[in-house]
Amino acid sequence: MLSVAGGVSADPTEETADDHKVVEIATPAPVKDVMLLKAGAFIRTDEGYARLEPCAATLVCALKTGRVEQPTPTPPGGLPDGTVAERDDGDIREAWYAMPTRRYPHGVLGDEFEAGSLVARTADGQTYKADLPTDEVFEDLTPRLADLDGDGTIEVVTIVSNAASGARLSIWGIVEGALAERAAGEPIGRANRWLNPLPVRDDAPVMAVITPHLGGPLLQWRFENDALSEPLRLGGETLFSNHAIGSRDLSTSVRNETIWAVPERERRALIVGRNDEILFRLPLNFTVADDMAIVGNAVVMRSATGKLYAVRLP
Template sequence: MKHISCQYLELLDENTVRHKTPWRVSIFSLVVFLMTVVFLEGSPVYAQELVIRQSDAPLVKNSTKPPVGQLPLSRVAEGEHDIRRAWFAGPTSRYTHGVLGDAIEASQLVVETRSGHHIIAQLPPDRVFEDLEPRVVNLTGDQTDEILAIETHLQQGASLVVYDLVGDGLVPIAATPFLGKAYRWLNPVGVGDFDGDGAVDVALVATPHIGGILRLYRVNGDQLSLFAEYAGVSTHHIGSTELGLGRVVSTSPRDHILVPNQARRRLMLLEWTPHGWREHDHADVPGVLETSLIPVGPHQWRFQVDTGISYDVFVVQ
């Protein structure tokens, strides 16, 4: 069997070969080593890094003419399939948490369909939509839209609920459990295939103001089933109307998540694997992250810090 000298291996692992005594290793052993590196934890390792650069471009946000009755400070979301637009309405002061800029929450979720019909989901008196923008997504892959909304119980705190158009109604079809206590809130990050099984999962940050926990859920019938957690993150600060401080990064074989740490001074690129979480890279933010990460290109987002300066963050592979 052919051999190679230890001097070559010294480039691969300098801690393994320190002496000058000649020794040899089989090509088979080297191949096994390289396969372990390239296919770590059952999937290819792609060198990804985060790069943050100052930007002179303005931070431009999408804006549309508000529909009649739209909740103050809220935003209209647009769909791609059977939902044209969605927004929150029915302002109410029955829940006084006030973490989203004021103490006015929504009691209604309104959808405008492609055919021009308006459909309303009305909450009972013990609940509110503690939210500012419906997230129109496609969880089922059936060319129809679903909506993710933060639904809060006055005594049990927040839950993430999936709404769907069923017949002539807008109805909840799946949800996470409530957080269990009043004035406990969560903030969705987005959807993606986070476990590599081909199905769409949901990511959110629970209690982002008090030890935020990134949580991943699978859609399991009428439930969103928790399968992974990562502590020490935050995608919101009290009083802000900015909710998009975390983003899903599309990649293969599993989608990644770009999220700030609890202090919002560092961005982390995270991937869940069957063997646990992997931090591909992190980058320190030149200040405190204040705004949503606004998409401005493939794997590129723009944001502002507390000094008012804008930066772009890139995921480089």
């Protein structure tokens, strides 16, 4: 059962000052998707693609563009609709999920398949594969690659779900010539309960929202000495949500070097923090859909009706 250390108890303060006001971004048509790609942040509409760029008038502007390079799909045998995580340095350069299975009938990500295996490819071209026990799956779409402890080797951040105890944060890497689980958080404690990590960063804690569809705590772990710390709860009793049930998009939260932003439970307010501190709570007059991005010094959000908005970061 997941246990949580006493966290930052500060109650986030509502702010509506001009430096935190919500600005609507003009788009060619209603936005169907916000895409975080190698070349930057883009939107997709029925009229094609537009690149999101910082601009003075509305913090962010959408500039029409041609075709964009899509994420790399998984190789044969990979998870349907999954993609390959890639980076240019470190021992692990690519990772993806494989061995699609129906053995965990939760469907939180919009289909009936989860993954039974994790695959990693290293800088020297070696491919490693790890299979989970038959009562577990990777309830995820794309692994996350980061050097969490700053030691020069890459960790693979995943979500593993167990048929009895639900989801847990699971950290993998190359250990003595094999792909192995290096550390894991405690499971939520009940089947069909899930968590969704925020974007990961090198030499930084891991953050995740627990039970985002019900509204849950935002937790933070440090990965040190091949172990995860006891989780720290951020925002006191505030409940967060960074995923819409059934969505294939897991990016309803953002993070840069020090700042992070996550919607509140009903996704009609945005909580913005710096490291362990809550900076402000911004009420919204729309429901955040399943896409967010950081562009320049602004958070970009798509509404459930397809409009695009920006908020300046501190």
